[in-house]
Amino acid sequence: GDQVEQSPSALSLHEGTGSALRCNFTTTMRAVQWFRKNSRGSLINLFYLASGTKENGRLKSAFDSKERYSTLHIRDAQLEDSGTYFCAAEASMGYKLTFGTGTSLLVDP
Amino acid sequence: EAAVTQSPRNKVAVTGGKVTLSCNQTNNHNNMYWYRQDTGHGLRLIHYSYGAGSTEKGDIPDGYKASRPSQENFSLILELATPSQTSVYFCASGDPGQGAEVFFGKGTRLTVV
Numbered sequence: 551g552d553q554v555e556q557s558p559s560a561l562s563l564h565e566g567t568g569s570a571l572r573c574n575f576t577t578t579m580r581a582v583q584w585f586r587k588n589s590r591g592s593l594i595n596l597f598y599l600a601s602g603t604k605e606n607g608r609l610k611s612a613f614d615s616k617e618r619y620s621t622l623h624i625r626d627a628q629l630e631d632s633g634t635y636f637c638a639a640e641a642s643m644g645y646k647l648t649f650g651t652g653t654s655l656l657v658d659p
Numbered sequence: 660e661a662a663v664t665q666s667p668r669n670k671v672a673v674t675g676g677k678v679t680l681s682c683n684q685t686n687n688h689n690n691m692y693w694y695r696q697d698t699g700h701g702l703r704l705i706h707y708s709y710g711a712g713s714t715e716k717g718d719i720p721d722g723y724k725a726s727r728p729s730q731e732n733f734s735l736i737l738e739l740a741t742p743s744q745t746s747v748y749f750c751a752s753g754d755p756g757q758g759a760e761v762f763f764g765k766g767t768r769l770t771v772v
Contacts, residue, residue, distance in 0.1 A: 556701070583760060587696075593749060593763040636701060638761070645690050645709070645754075646717075647761060649701035 553577075554639050556650025563657050568608075568625035571653045573637035575618040581640040582613045582620040583647070586633045593636070596622070627657045662686065665750050665764035672771050678737040680767050682750030689754055691733035692761070693717075693725060695746040702749060708733055740771045 553576040563569055573582065584596040597604050599613040599620070608627070613620040620637055634654050638647040662685045672678045684691060689710045694702040704717030706725035714725040722744060724736040733752075737744055747768050753761030 554701075585763070590765070591747065591768070592765045595760055595762065598760040638702070645707065646704065647692070647751075649694075649703070651699060651701040 554637060554648050554650040556637055556653060558653060559651065560654045561656070563624070563627045563631075563655065565628060565657060565659055566626055568623065568627060570624070571622040571635055571637070571655075573620045573639065573650050575620075575639050578615055578618065578642055579639040580615070580642045582611075583638045583640070584611055584620075584622050585636045585638065586631075587636065587652075588633050596635075624655075627655075629657050629659070631655060632657045663750055663752050663762050663764040665748075665767050667767060668765065669768045670770070672737075672740045672769065674741060674771055676740050678740050678769065678771075680735040680737075680748055680750075680769070682733045682735075682752075682764060683731050684733075684750075684752035684762075685731065686752050686762065687730065688752040688762075689730075690752065691727065692751040692753075693723075693733070693735045694749045694751065695719070696749060696766075697746050705735065705748075740769075742771045745769060745771045 555574045581600040583598045585593045597611040603612040610623045634652045636652050637650045664683045666681045692707040693705045696702045708727040726734045747766050750764040
């Protein structure tokens with residue numbers, strides 16, 4: 551079946567620094583969505599992309615359907631960015647979202 | 660603002676008991692989903708629905724049933740709960756493929772003892 555490989559599984563950043571999360575797809579996906587699970591356990595929508603890039607504050611995401619990957623860049627990380635980040639890919643056929651296994655991000659002072 | 664409401668938010672059940680998790684959406688989305696989230700597995704799809712009256716098996720349907728009596732409501736039913744079903748369950752609604760995001764509820768933490 552469709553597979554989504556998310557990396558890294560865990561990431562530690564100092565405040566003010568940045569990094570990137572990546573999801574690779576084993577098949578062509580129609581769109582990708584990124585979420586953050588916050589400390590209260592809620593899933594927060596970050597981005598939905600069918601192509602190209604989107605930016606929102608200190609977050610930027612890119613999706614390349616042909617090359618089968620998506621990235622989420624975090625810059626100037628803040629303590630409140632800590633949490634688990636998930637990508638979810640939308641299959642080209644049907645209505646299924648396939649999730650990555652998540653990246654646990656810890657931002658420390 | 661899209662809204663997906665799950666109830667209960669927390670539940671402790673006994674092994675062999677029946678558990679019903681409820682989900683309500685006010686987005687008028689056709690598609691609704693039930694996922695469980697476990698460390699190391701991401702979110703895994705249990706059941707989903709294309710609209711009122713329909714239910715479809717996801718990737719891990721064994722031990723679960725679903726019911727979609729209306730556009731707004733989608734329930735997940737554990738007829739005989741087992742400790743392996745201890746998890747956090749998320750309901751979602753959305754219309755993927757229509758250029759639309761999927762929206763999630765806040766989750767239900769289920770513990771089966």
